[in-house]
Amino acid sequence: MLEAAGNRKVSDVHLRIGELTFISEEQLRFAIRLLSVGTAAEGCDVRIDPVSPEFECVSCGHISTADFSSPAFACGKCGADVRVLRGKEFSVDKVVLYD
């Protein structure tokens, strides 16, 4: 990505992080700040879009949500197991460069 940027500096980076991952937003921002020194991304704005967990019941198909601090991995309707639909994302969605 930095190669593609050529001589242009990175203005901001948009990340998407699911709340069921063990990625710490604060630690990630700190690491990017340190690692980007002397690169086109130095001083860029890191924008993080958190993704709330969403589950689908494997038995009745009921869709439910939960947060990281009090997750429930059983269906709120019928009590069966659920599968994770959203909440495990970790992606770079967009990089914006100065023109």
Place this chain on the structure above:
Amino acid sequence: MLFHLAADVGVDLFSRNRELALENRALLDAHSVRGVEFMGGIGSGKTALIEALSKDRRCAAICGDVSGDDDAKRLRKAGVEAVSVNTGKECHLDAHLVGHALESLDLEGVGVLFVENVGNLVCPADFELGCHKRAVVVSVTEGDDMIRKHPVLFGLSDVAVVNKVDLAGVMGVDVSVLEKDYASLKSSALIRTSARTGEGLQALSGALGL
């Protein structure tokens, strides 16, 4: 200053691990090997459970540890074809490390591959390895609060075990507290085991599809 939108890059940073996990799964399926991953706390008895579950079966194992090959040595003594993976500064296995470890195992005729993750109740959850079942182990010697302290790892695992239940009285731990915490997360039951006495091993074997 004008902005130039470089790209909607859409780079999924976990995707390579997922692809490699699928390759590992395909390799296991091609050899009709059942893959079972054990995650869990340090010293919770993961290796002892693998030893116990390996009896009367032809098994292989990949043992992840920060350093040393103590677990692999133990399992080899129990007749398991075991390789050690030292993760060094990493606190978990990933599909890439497991894929390389699989290269050094002869899977022909093996019924079950156990993958023992590094003792850790946090980040192993982020890295699928390609096994058919993921189990998480805690033991009574860690106290009765391990499940509510680590709800996501327990929630994302297929099977959960509380081991060393024969020591519950000595440790002053009420196993029903762990069961209650687990019941608030999942529909399946927490499996009580003692690798030493053999309690619960049949139930665990069934839950893992062995």
